Amino acid sequence: MATRNWILHLDLDQFIAAVELLRHPELRGRPVVVGGTGDPTQPRTVAATATYEAREHGVHSGMPLRTALRRCPDAVFLPSDPPAYEAASERVMAVLREFPVLVEIWGWDEAFLGATTDDPETLAADLQHAVRTRTRLDCSIGIGDNKHQAKLASALAKPAGVRRLTTANWAETMNHRPTDALWGIGARISKRLAALGYHTVAQLAAADPAELARHFGPTNGPWYRYLALGKGEAEVVTTPWIARGHSRETTFPQDLTDRADLARHLTALAGHVTQDAVDAGREITRVSVKVRTTPFLTRTRQSKLPAPTTDPALVTRTALDILDRHDLTHPVRLIGVAVEYTMPKE
DNA sequence: TCTGGGGTCCTAGGACCC
DNA sequence: TCTGGGGTCCTAGGACCC
Structure with missing residues (x-):
């Protein structure tokens, strides 16, 4: 058995x-x-x-x-x-x-x-x-x-x-590796950790959680040390994932400079995103508009809706209003719409 | 190497209220 | 009149992952 x-x-x-x-x-x-x-x-x-x-x-x-x-x-x-x-x-x-x-x-x-x-x-x-x-x-x-x-x-x-x-062979397998070998630590955090003297998994595992919390926040800092110790989630969840939100974005082959062109693309994206929500049986609570300009500078602006909606006209109007809060003086290479959904209770 | 698209979670600052 | 401390919501951005 x-x-x-x-x-x-x-x-x-x-x-x-x-x-x-x-x-x-x-x-x-x-x-x-x-x-x-x-x-x-x-x-x-x-x-x-x-x-x-x-x-x-x-x-x-x-x-x-x-x-x-x-x-x-x-x-x-x-x-x-x-x-x-x-x-x-x-x-x-x-x-x-x-x-x-x-x-x-x-x-x-x-x-x-x-x-x-x-x-x-x-x-x-x-x-x-x-x-x-x-x-x-x-x-x-x-x-x-x-x-x-x-x-x-x-x-x-x-x-x-x-x-x-x-846990039995974690240390011998992982201790000598760089911190970005861990699942959840990427290039940026690895570099910041190295600047603090933590280059390897073993060094991170021996770090002071309070010091990590000071540099990376109360949740993330201690969590990085947990990763270095080989700890992690052990529960397999079989229930289907419920999406928090949804987005669509487009990178243009050539930059756009005309606001009317941007508004046209944004209108189409907002319509798509809303239809996606309807198809998924979800309601939209927040709308966010992403604009990426040359040279590759990405900005987002967002608004919480007064009430959950599935109305494409409202989502589109909100997106266009948000667009006007963006600085559009530089050529635009990407525009996107993201929405958040209401989460079912429980 | 002129750098996609779709997600999730965390942090921090300001507004606002008690 | 000035100021405190705490809690919550909203927003913008950063980091990570596939």
Whole structure:
């Protein structure tokens, strides 16, 4: 009778590229870059992903397609196709749900699993085999005592491997690594930590929580030390996530300077966002307008609505009023609308 | 490398009220 | 008349993640 609980993190390897290669098997082994409409000459479009063959030429996700084309002229460029990824993701998640585990989905290509077993490695191998057989997709699986450990373990397990990272081997695995190896500490915080003398996970784990709180706030500061100690959330939540809000934004191929043009785009975005809310059965409580000007300066302005609404005219009017509170004296490269939803009680 | 789109959570300052 | 302290709401921005 198994009594030990584990958190597993399943991460599909090169998910978007893998789905595209299933549809285009003739491209296997070639450098492939996915992003935008698939036109690498389009400015202000970035790669969603790049295959290993493209990465060998220095191409990576987030890189402008035009740069990718320069670095790898032989690459095949494919358009991004979110509905196809959504469908592939659902097939994978359906396989996971057939196992005696709790499943918490985290986006298209990730899931946390809660399992009770004495042999998590065998469970992980069985999961990989089932996903591979049923969807022809590879995944890596991390095994941990909590989500943080499992998440880092799955990254260490790539490609297509299984890795265990628990409290028992946390220190030997993580202590020497830089602080941004932790899930939740990025480049900015890592740099600020380094300025305080905390370069490694071990150093951060030994830090004074009060000092961290002074520099990073009462919640974040002590939390960074917790991460360094290998702690983290250990509850797998199977109930569907309820979105806090929703947004749509557009980056223009060329800057816009005419307010009427901006108002037209903003009106369309506000209409979309409101329709999305209606489709999701949600009400809007707050409207926010984002404007990004050259040189890449991003500002947001927001208003709380007097009452929750699903009226596109009201949301649009509010967005246009907010637009007038923005400084529009510089050319605009992006405009966006974000809304917050009322949260259901309980 | 001239830098997407869609999310979540936290912080800090000011307004306002008691 | 001046000032205190605390609580809550609103807004703008920052950081992180996929």
